[in-house]
Amino acid sequence: MITKKRCVAMLLAGGQGSRLGVLTxxxxxxxVPYGGKYKIIDFPLSNCANSGIDTVGVLTQYEPLExxxxxxxxxxxxxxxxxxxxxxxxxxxxxxxxxxxxxxxNAIYQNINFIExxxxxxxxxxSGDHIYKMDYSKMIDYHREKGADATIAVxxxxxEEASRxxxxxxxxxxxxxxxxxxxxAPKSNTxxxxxxxxxWKTIRSYxxxxxxxxxxxxxxxxxxxxxxxxxxxxxxxxxxxxxxKDVGTIxxxxxxxxxxxxxxxxxxxHEDGFRVYTRNYAKPPHYIGDGARVKNSxxxxxxxxxxxxxxxxxxxxxxxxxxxxxxxxxxxxxxDIGKACTIDRAIIDEEVTCEDGVVIGGDKKITVxxxxxxxxxxxxxxxxxxxxxxxxxxxx
Amino acid sequence: MMxxxxxxxxxxxxxxxxxxxxxxxxxxxxxxVGARYRMIDFTLSNMVNSGIRNIGIIPKKNYQSLIDHVGxxxxxxxxxxxxxxxxxxxxxxxxxxxxxxxxxxTIKGAAAYLRRARQKYCLLTGSYTLYSGTYNEMFxxxxxxxxxxxxxxxEEKKCAESGGHFKDLRLTLNDDGxxxxxxxxxxxxxxxxxxxxxxxxxxxxxxxxxxxxMAHGKYNLITDVFxxxxxxxxxxxxxxxxxxxxxxxxxAYYKTNMDFLRPxxxxxxxxxxxxxxxxxxxxxxxxYGQSAVVKNSLIxxxxxxxxxxxxxxxxxxxYVGKGAKIKNSIVMQDxxxxxxxxxxxxxxxxxxxxxxxxxLKGNESYPLIIPKGAxx
Numbered sequence: 001m002i003t004k005k006r007c008v009a010m011l012l013a014g015g016q017g018s019r020l021g022v023l024t025x026x027x028x029x030x031x032v033p034y035g036g037k038y039k040i041i042d043f044p045l046s047n048c049a050n051s052g053i054d055t056v057g058v059l060t061q062y063e064p065l066e067x068x069x070x071x072x073x074x075x076x077x078x079x080x081x082x083x084x085x086x087x088x089x090x091x092x093x094x095x096x097x098x099x100x101x102x103x104x105x106n107a108i109y110q111n112i113n114f115i116e117x118x119x120x121x122x123x124x125x126x127s128g129d130h131i132y133k134m135d136y137s138k139m140i141d142y143h144r145e146k147g148a149d150a151t152i153a154v155x156x157x158x159x160e161e162a163s164r165x166x167x168x169x170x171x172x173x174x175x176x177x178x179x180x181x182x183x184x185a186p187k188s189n190t191x192x193x194x195x196x197x198x199x200w201k202t203i204r205s206y207x208x209x210x211x212x213x214x215x216x217x218x219x220x221x222x223x224x225x226x227x228x229x230x231x232x233x234x235x236x237x238x239x240x241x242x243x244x245k246d247v248g249t250i251x252x253x254x255x256x257x258x259x260x261x262x263x264x265x266x267x268x269x270h271e272d273g274f275r276v277y278t279r280n281y282a283k284p285p286h287y288i289g290d291g292a293r294v295k296n297s298x299x300x301x302x303x304x305x306x307x308x309x310x311x312x313x314x315x316x317x318x319x320x321x322x323x324x325x326x327x328x329x330x331x332x333x334x335x336d337i338g339k340a341c342t343i344d345r346a347i348i349d350e351e352v353t354c355e356d357g358v359v360i361g362g363d364k365k366i367t368v369x370x371x372x373x374x375x376x377x378x379x380x381x382x383x384x385x386x387x388x389x390x391x392x393x394x395x396x
Numbered sequence: 397m398m399x400x401x402x403x404x405x406x407x408x409x410x411x412x413x414x415x416x417x418x419x420x421x422x423x424x425x426x427x428x429v430g431a432r433y434r435m436i437d438f439t440l441s442n443m444v445n446s447g448i449r450n451i452g453i454i455p456k457k458n459y460q461s462l463i464d465h466v467g468x469x470x471x472x473x474x475x476x477x478x479x480x481x482x483x484x485x486x487x488x489x490x491x492x493x494x495x496x497x498x499x500x501x502t503i504k505g506a507a508a509y510l511r512r513a514r515q516k517y518c519l520l521t522g523s524y525t526l527y528s529g530t531y532n533e534m535f536x537x538x539x540x541x542x543x544x545x546x547x548x549x550x551e552e553k554k555c556a557e558s559g560g561h562f563k564d565l566r567l568t569l570n571d572d573g574x575x576x577x578x579x580x581x582x583x584x585x586x587x588x589x590x591x592x593x594x595x596x597x598x599x600x601x602x603x604x605x606x607x608x609x610m611a612h613g614k615y616n617l618i619t620d621v622f623x624x625x626x627x628x629x630x631x632x633x634x635x636x637x638x639x640x641x642x643x644x645x646x647x648a649y650y651k652t653n654m655d656f657l658r659p660x661x662x663x664x665x666x667x668x669x670x671x672x673x674x675x676x677x678x679x680x681x682x683x684y685g686q687s688a689v690v691k692n693s694l695i696x697x698x699x700x701x702x703x704x705x706x707x708x709x710x711x712x713x714x715y716v717g718k719g720a721k722i723k724n725s726i727v728m729q730d731x732x733x734x735x736x737x738x739x740x741x742x743x744x745x746x747x748x749x750x751x752x753x754x755x756l757k758g759n760e761s762y763p764l765i766i767p768k769g770a771x772x
Contacts, residue, residue: 278678
C-alpha cells in the first residue's frame with residue numbers, strides 16, 4: 001500500500017555535464033566520483049535521508065546505466081522503504097507518446113503520475129550537480145511558516161562572481177521580487193542553488209500550463225519560476241549557510257576535492273550526526289608501506305601506497321608504486337600506478353593503469369585521464385591534456 | 397557445488413581466558429582484528445564465498461557486541477527470505493539448561509535449527525581461527541573419499557610454532573589422508589598438523605553422534621565423540637595452505653595483527669575474488685594532515701592522522717594528534733590519541749582517550765592493554 005507523504009523529493013540526475021569532458025563520456029554528471037569515496041549524487045541522497053525525506057524520485061536520462069546500478073534499491077542511503085524509497089525514473093512511453101525530458105520542468109511534468117501516488121503536500125526539486133550538506137526539513141519548515149507557494153534555496157556568493165549565477169532578489173521579509181539570470185550587473189549576491197520547495201497543488205497547475213506552451217523551454221529557472229512570480233504567487237528565498245559548490249567543470253571539481261584537504265575543511269565529512277552515505281564495497285583497510293610518504297591527503301580503503309603522495313585524494317583500491325610521486329592530484333577507484341611515475345595536478349579516472357616511469361601533467365593546467373586508459377612504460381601525458389577513456393598510450 | 401548442500405554452524409562461545417581484558421566485554425568472535433574487521437567477518441565471509449547461504453551462530457555469553465555487529469546479516473547478503481543468518485543463543489527449557497557444558501550440548505541446544513536446515517551437510521566451526529579461503533575443495537574431497545567427517549587443518553613449519561598447545565587438536569594422517577590418531581591439548585605431540593576447528597559432517601550423523609554422547613553424559617565433541625570413534629568413523633583431514641592464525645592468547649592476538657602488515661599475508665587474506673565483508677560504518681576516507689608521517693601501517697577509514705604512526709594498526713575512526721608517536725601498536729575503533737603522546741607495543745581497545753603527553757609502553761610477549769572506553 002502506498003501511504004501519503006508530506007514531501008516527495010525529485011532529484012534531477014539526467015545532466016550530461018559536458019564541461020567535465022572525458023569524465024562524463026561514459027557516465028552522467030551525478031555519477032562523477034568525489035572526495036575519495038563518494039559520487040556527486042551521494043550528497044543530495046544523503047541530505048534527503050538526513051532530512052527525514054524517504055521518497056526520492058531519481059530522474060535519469062543521459063548514460064543512465066551506472067546511475068541505475070548505483071542507486072539500486074536505495075539501501076546505502078537508508079532509502080529502501082516499504083512505501084516510497086529511492087526510485088529511478090527514466091523517461092517512458094505512455095499511450096502513443098514517449099519523449100525525452102526536454103527540460104527540468106518537463107522532467108517533473110512527465111512524472112506527475114508518480115508524484116500523485118503519494119499525494120504529497122510539497123515537492124522538493126533537487127539537482128545532482130552540487131556538493132553540499134543541507135537539512136532540507138528546515139527549508140520545508142521555513143516554506144510552511146511563510147505560507148509560501150514556492151521557496152528557493154539561495155546562497156551568498158562573492159559579488160564579483162554573482163554574474164555567473166541565477167540571482168534572486170528579495171524584499172526585507174525574504175519574499176522574492178525579481179530573478180536575474182546571469183546578470184552583467186547583479187543587484188545582489190544571493191544566488192539560486194537550484195533547490196526548490198513547491199506546494200504540490202500549485203506547481204502542478206503551472207507544470208500543466210508550461211507544457212501547453214509550445215514556446216517554453218520547459219525549464220524551472222527560465223520559464224516556470226518567472227511565470228509564478230509574474231502571476232503574484234508567494235515566493236520566498238531560504239538563505240543557506242555552509243559549503244556549496246557546483247562541480248560542473250574540471251577546475252571546480254579539482255578545487256572542491258582540494259578544499260577537503262584544508263586543516264578544518266568547510267565541508268566536514270567526518271561529522272557524526274550528518275553522515276554522507278555511499279555505496280560501500282568490501283575493501284580491506286589501506287596500507288602505507290615502509291618507504292612511503294603521505295602528507296595532507298585523503299586515502300580510501302584498499303589503497304596500497306608505497307611512494308609519495310602529497311595534497312592528493314586517492315579513491316578506494318588505488319595502488320601507488322615505489323618511487324612514484326603524486327602531487328595535487330585526484331586518482332579514482334582501482335587505478336594502478338606503477339613505480340617511478342610522476343603525477344602532477346591531474347585527475348585520473350577509474351581503472352587507469354600506468355606502467356613504470358609514466359609522467360602525467362605539470363604544475364599549472366589540470367590534466368585529465370579518462371577511465372580505463374593504459375599508459376605503457378615511460379609514456380608521457382602532457383600538461384593540460386584530456387585523454388579519452390580506454391586509450392592505450394605508448395612512449396613516443 | 398556445495399551451495400545447496402551445506403549449511404554453516406558457528407559456535408562463538410569459546411572460553412579464551414588468555415585474551416585478558418580483550419574478551420571481558422565481548423566473545424572472541426567479536427574481537428576486532430586487522431584495522432577493520434571482527435573475527436566473525438572471516439568466518440562468515442569464508443562461508444558466503446563458498447556459496448553457503450544458511451548459517452547459524454551459537455553465542456554463549458557476552459554476545460551483545462556480536463549480535464550488534466552481524467545484525468540481519470545484510471553485509472554478507474545473508475538477509476534472505478529462505479535461509480540466511482540465524483542467531484541461536486542459549487535458552488532454558490526442560491531439554492536445555494540455558495548454559496553449556498561442552499560443544500555436544502551446545503549443538504544440542506540448536507537442535508531445532510538443525511532439524512529445519514534443508515541441507516544435507518553441516519560445516520561446523522569455531523571462531524578463534526583466522527584464515528581466508530573457500531571450502532569448495534574440502535567439500536569435493538569429502539565426497540570423493542566418502543568420509544564421515546573431514547577436518548580442516550594446517551601444517552606448521554615447526555611444532556607448536558604458534559606458541560604452545562593451547563586447545564590444539566593435532567592430527568596423525570595415513571597416506572590416504574585418513575586420520576588415524578588425534579592428540580588433544582597434548583604437550584607431548586610432535587605432529588605438525590593442527591586442526592583449524594572446522595568440521596564437515598553429514599547433518600544426520602552429527603545429530604546422531606550428539607544424541608548418543610548426551611545419552612551417555614558426555615559433552616566434549618573432540619574427546620568424547622571424535623577421538624572415541626576414530627576407528628568406526630571415517631575421518632579425513634583436508635589441508636589449508638594459506639595463512640592461519642589462532643587468537644588464543646594476547647600475544648597471539650598482537651602478533652596476528654602485526655602479521656596483517658606483511659604483504660604476503662595481505663595478499664592471502666584479501667583476494668578480490670573472495671572479499672571479506674564487515675559491518676559498514678559510512679566513515680569518510682582517512683585524512684592525513686600536513687605533519688603526518690605514516691610507515692608500514694594499516695589504516696581504517698574515518699581516521700584523521702596528524703602525528704606519526706609506524707608498524708601499527710589503526711581501526712576505523714581513530715584520531716592521532718600532532719606530535720603523537722604510535723609505534724608497534726593496535727588502536728581500535730574511535731580511539732583518540734592526543735597531542736604529544738607516545739605509544740609503543742600497546743593494544744588500545746575501542747573508544748579510549750589517551751590524553752596529551754601520556755607515555756605508554758608494553759612488551760611484545762605481554763602487550764599493554766588499555767581497556768574499552770578508558771581515559772588515560
